[in-house]
Amino acid sequence: MTQRLIAAMLLLGAAQPALALTLDEARHQGRVGETFSGYIAARQQDSETLALVRRINDGRSAEYQRIAQQNSLTTEQVARIAGGKLVERAGAGEYVRGLNGLWMQK
Known part of the structure; x- marks a missing residue:
């Protein structure tokens, strides 16, 4: 029984990354949007979305620093240059935050 419990816990732990929200999923679901600052912003305030925003923005920040x-x-x-490009490239139906701070769906 203990071995089964350990095996189940290992399987659950291995499955977590597969269950994590991806940036593309969050964009398509309208949970996040691009901003001219070069960072994504959460449109929904649930823990999964906020964790994704932190993870993506931390990665972007490191890359912007390297490029700078x-x-x-x-x-x-660098972040502002990237932000302009990311907002421009946002796909149809995805959200972007305008310079006025309001969300717009492309």
Whole structure:
């Protein structure tokens, strides 16, 4: 019985990444949107969405810092350039936050 419990816990733990919300899923579900700041923002405030936003934005921040150092720019400059491109590339039906702070669906 103990072996079965351990096996079940291992299977559950291994399955967690597969169950995690992806950025594409969150975009298509309207849970997040792109902003001109270069970072995604949560449109829904549930824990799964907020965890995704933190994870994605942490990764973007690190990448923006790397690019900034290579190009003698500030991280904020790189983030704004990326933000403009990400908002422009957002797909039909996805949300973007305008310069006025309001969400718009493309």
